[in-house]
Amino acid sequence: MSAFSDRVDLALADPILKIAVERTAGTAEAKRAVAVDAFPDFDRARDRAAAIKDHVIAHLGEYLEMFEANAIAAGAKVHWAQTADEACAIVIDICKAAGAKSVARSKSMLGEEIGLPHALAEAGITRVETDLAEHIIQLADERPSHIIWPAMHKTREQVSALFKAKHRSPHEEETIAAMAESARRELRSGMLGADVGISGANFLVADTGAICTVTNEGNAELSLVPPRVHIVTAGIEKIVPSMPHAVHMLRMLARSATGAALTQYTTFYTGPKRTGDHDGPEEMHIVLVDNGRTTMREEGLAEMLRCIRCGACMNHCVVFRQIGGHAYGGTYPGPMGAVLTPVLDGLAASRDLPNACTLNGKCQEVCPVRIPLPTLLRGWREKSWREGLEPRTMRAGIGIWAAVARRPRLYRLASGMAVRVMRIVGHAGWIKSLPLAGGWTRHRDLPKPASRSFMEQYSQEKRR
Amino acid sequence: MTLDHPRVALFVTCLVDLMRPRIGFAAIRALEAAGCEVVVPTEQTCCGQPALNSGDRATAIDLAKRVIAMLEPYDHVVIPSGSCAGTIRCHYPEILEDDPEWGPRAHTVGAKTYEVMAYLDEVRGWRPEGVALPVRATYHDSCSGLRELGIKAQPRRLLDAVEGLSLAPLAGEETCCGFGGTFCVKYPAISNAIVGEKAAAIDASGADMLLAGDLGCLMNMAGKLHREGSRVRAFHAIELIAGMGDGPAIGEEA
Numbered sequence: 001m002s003a004f005s006d007r008v009d010l011a012l013a014d015p016i017l018k019i020a021v022e023r024t025a026g027t028a029e030a031k032r033a034v035a036v037d038a039f040p041d042f043d044r045a046r047d048r049a050a051a052i053k054d055h056v057i058a059h060l061g062e063y064l065e066m067f068e069a070n071a072i073a074a075g076a077k078v079h080w081a082q083t084a085d086e087a088c089a090i091v092i093d094i095c096k097a098a099g100a101k102s103v104a105r106s107k108s109m110l111g112e113e114i115g116l117p118h119a120l121a122e123a124g125i126t127r128v129e130t131d132l133a134e135h136i137i138q139l140a141d142e143r144p145s146h147i148i149w150p151a152m153h154k155t156r157e158q159v160s161a162l163f164k165a166k167h168r169s170p171h172e173e174e175t176i177a178a179m180a181e182s183a184r185r186e187l188r189s190g191m192l193g194a195d196v197g198i199s200g201a202n203f204l205v206a207d208t209g210a211i212c213t214v215t216n217e218g219n220a221e222l223s224l225v226p227p228r229v230h231i232v233t234a235g236i237e238k239i240v241p242s243m244p245h246a247v248h249m250l251r252m253l254a255r256s257a258t259g260a261a262l263t264q265y266t267t268f269y270t271g272p273k274r275t276g277d278h279d280g281p282e283e284m285h286i287v288l289v290d291n292g293r294t295t296m297r298e299e300g301l302a303e304m305l306r307c308i309r310c311g312a313c314m315n316h317c318v319v320f321r322q323i324g325g326h327a328y329g330g331t332y333p334g335p336m337g338a339v340l341t342p343v344l345d346g347l348a349a350s351r352d353l354p355n356a357c358t359l360n361g362k363c364q365e366v367c368p369v370r371i372p373l374p375t376l377l378r379g380w381r382e383k384s385w386r387e388g389l390e391p392r393t394m395r396a397g398i399g400i401w402a403a404v405a406r407r408p409r410l411y412r413l414a415s416g417m418a419v420r421v422m423r424i425v426g427h428a429g430w431i432k433s434l435p436l437a438g439g440w441t442r443h444r445d446l447p448k449p450a451s452r453s454f455m456e457q458y459s460q461e462k463r464r
Numbered sequence: 465m466t467l468d469h470p471r472v473a474l475f476v477t478c479l480v481d482l483m484r485p486r487i488g489f490a491a492i493r494a495l496e497a498a499g500c501e502v503v504v505p506t507e508q509t510c511c512g513q514p515a516l517n518s519g520d521r522a523t524a525i526d527l528a529k530r531v532i533a534m535l536e537p538y539d540h541v542v543i544p545s546g547s548c549a550g551t552i553r554c555h556y557p558e559i560l561e562d563d564p565e566w567g568p569r570a571h572t573v574g575a576k577t578y579e580v581m582a583y584l585d586e587v588r589g590w591r592p593e594g595v596a597l598p599v600r601a602t603y604h605d606s607c608s609g610l611r612e613l614g615i616k617a618q619p620r621r622l623l624d625a626v627e628g629l630s631l632a633p634l635a636g637e638e639t640c641c642g643f644g645g646t647f648c649v650k651y652p653a654i655s656n657a658i659v660g661e662k663a664a665a666i667d668a669s670g671a672d673m674l675l676a677g678d679l680g681c682l683m684n685m686a687g688k689l690h691r692e693g694s695r696v697r698a699f700h701a702i703e704l705i706a707g708m709g710d711g712p713a714i715g716e717e718a
C-alpha cells in the first residue's frame with residue numbers, strides 16, 4: 001500500500017475530521033457564492049486577474065529587477081534564493097547576525113514550503129507562531145492542512161482541549177471569546193519580545209518595492225512592527241506591476257478565499273523605519289525564492305504561477321472535502337497542491353495526487369485566476385505514464401483495452417463475451433461482486449447488462 | 465447551419481453499447497422524431513477517454529484519429545453522454561493541436577459533435593410530443609457535460625415537455641458523484657465516500673426517480689443507491705424524453 005492510500009484510509013476513518021472540514025469548507029463555499037453573485041461581472045474581473053498574472057510571468061525578470069531596485073531604494077535588503085535550503089540559510093544567517101534568540105512568525109505558506117520552522121528549530125531559535133491557526137498547529141506539533149485555515153481539520157472542541165493542556169493560563173469558560181483570550185495572553189509576550197519578525201507576502205509591488213500581507217487577525221502587524229528586524233520570504237511569482245494591480249488581485253483573493261469583500265488587515269510595508277517614523281523595524285530583508293518556479297514556467301506549468309493561494313479550489317473539491325489536507329502529504333493540498341507537489345517533491349513520490357481526481361472541473365470553475373487545473377493534472381498523468389511511474393497492472397489494463405478498441409470486430413466479440421459473463425454472475429438485475437471490478441463492487445452494486453449489446457441488437461434489427 | 469434532414473452519426477459510447485442499449489435506442493427514437501436521419505457507424509468502439517485520462521496520450525491520439533475519420537462523412541455527430549461528447553469536442557482538438565493534418569480535422573469533427581439533449585434542444589429546437597409519465601424525478605448535472613459543454617438548461621427544457629413529470633431540487637446537483645471514469649476503481653474508498661453523500665442527497669430530495677445524462681455517473685449513483693437499499697430508480701434522461709421511461713430502470717430485469 002502506498003503512503004497516499006494509508007493517509008486516505010486514516011482520513012476517511014476519522015468522523016471528526018469530516019465534521020471539521022465540512023464546517024469550514026462548507027461555510028467558505030456558501031459565503032463565496034454570495035460574494036461572487038454580488039460582484040458585478042466577476043468573470044471579467046477574473047479575466048483581468050489572469051491577464052495581470054500572465055503578463056507578469058511573461059516578463060518576470062524585468063519586474064523582479066524593478067522590484068529589487070525600488071525595494072533597495074526604500075532601504076530594504078534584497079536576497080535571492082534558488083532553492084529551499086538556500087532560502088532557509090539566508091533567513092538563519094540574518095537571524096544570527098541580529099543575535100536573535102526568538103522570532104515571531106506571521107503565517108506564510110512559502111515558509112512551510114521551504115521548511116523554515118524546521119530550519120529555525122535546528123538553529124536553536126525559538127519560534128512564536130502568531131497566526132491563531134498556526135499557533136494551534138504549533139501546539140499540536142502538526143502541519144497545516146489548508147492554506148487559509150491551517151487548523152481547519154480541528155474542531156473547536158479539540159482546540160479547547162489543546163489550549164487547556166498547553167497554555168500557561170488557559171481559558172475556563174468554553175466560549176470562543178475565552179479561548180481567543182487565552183491564545184492572546186499566550187502569544188502577546190512572544191510577539192513583543194521577539195528580536196526578529198518573519199512573514200510571507202501576498203503581493204510584491206514592483207513599482208514601489210512594497211510588500212503586501214493580508215491577515216484576519218492583525219497578527220502580521222503586531223509581529224512585524226515591534227522587532228528590530230523584519231524578514232520577508234516570498235515566491236518570485238508574487239510580483240504585480242503596481243498598486244492598482246495589487247488592489248485588483250486583493251479583491252479576487254478575499255472573495256475567493258472567505259467570501260469577504262476584503263480581509264480585516266491589509267498592510268503594505270515599504271522599507272524599514274525611516275527617520276521621523278514612530279515605529280517599524282530597523283532592518284528589512286526580502287528573500288525572493290525560486291524553488292522550482294522558473295522551471296515551472298519552462299515546463300508547461302506557467303499557468304500555475306498565476307495562483308494567488310486563495311484556497312477556493314480545495315474548498316470546492318469533492319476529494320479534498322472527503323480526505324482533508326494532510327492526506328495530500330505535501331505543503332499545498334487540494335487541486336493546486338496536486339499540481340504543485342510533484343514540482344516540489346518529485347513526481348515519483350507524488351504520482352497519486354494528480355491521479356486521485358475525478359477531473360470534474362469544479363476547481364477550474366471557481367479559480368479566480370482561471371488556472372486550468374484539470375488540464376495541468378492531465379499533464380502530470382501523461383508525464384507519469386511516459387516515465388513508467390504508473391502501476392504495471394494499470395498499464396497492462398489500458399494496453400489490452402486499447403488493443404481491443406482499435407479493432408472493431410474483436411471489440412464486438414469481446415464486448416459480447418463480457419456481457420454474457422456479467423449476466424452469469426449477476427443476480428436479479430444486479431452484480432454484487434465481480435472479481436475484476438472489486439474496486440467497484442466493494443462499495444456499490446453493478447447493474448447487470450442487457451442480454452445483448454447495443455450493436456448486436458441494432459445490426460440484428462437492421463437485418464430484419 | 466440548420467438542415468432539414470441532417471444525416472446524424474450516433475456514437476453510442478462503449479458503456480451504453482455494453483451495459484444499457486436502451487439508451488441508444490431512445491436516442492435514435494428522439495433523433496428521428498426530430499427529423500434526423502440516424503446512422504450508427506458500425507466500426508465504432510470507444511472514444512479513448514480511459515487512455516486520455518490515464519496519461520496514455522499516444523493511445524488516446526491513435527483512437528481519436530480513428531474516431532475522427534469514421535465521423536467525418538456525417539452532418540452531425542450525436543452522443544448520449546456529455547463526457548464522451550466533451551472528449552471529442554474539447555479534447556481531440558487539444559491532443560491533436562500540433563498535427564498539421566489531424567488538428568484541423570479534429571476541429572471540424574469536434575465542432576459538429578453534440579451531446580444528444582443539447583442537440584435536440586439547441587440545434588433541432590425539438591420538444592417531445594405526447595409523452596407522459598407521472599413521476600417525481602430529480603436531476604444530477606454530470607460534470608463534463610456541465611462544465612465542458614454547458615449542459616444545464618437543455619435537458620430540463622426537454623423534460624419539462626414530458627407531461628406529468630415534475631423535477632425535485634437536488635442538493636448539490638452540480639457536485640461530482642465520484643465516478644470519474646477510472647477514478648472510481650483506482651481510488652475506490654474516496655469514490656465511495658463521495659457517492660455515499662450523493663446517494664444520501666438523492667434520497668433526501670424526495671424524488672422517486674434519478675435522471676442524468678451520463679451512464680457512467682448513473683451506474684455509480686444507482687449502484688450505490690441499490691447497495692444502500694434505496695427505492696429511487698435511475699434512468700438516462702433521454703429514455704424519458706423518448707417516451708421510454710415506463711421500461712425497466714437501471715438494474716431492473718426487463
Ligand code: SF4
Nearest residue numbers: 307308310311313367
Ligand atoms: S489554484 Fe486558483 S483556486 Fe486554487 S488556490 Fe490557486 S488561485 Fe486559488
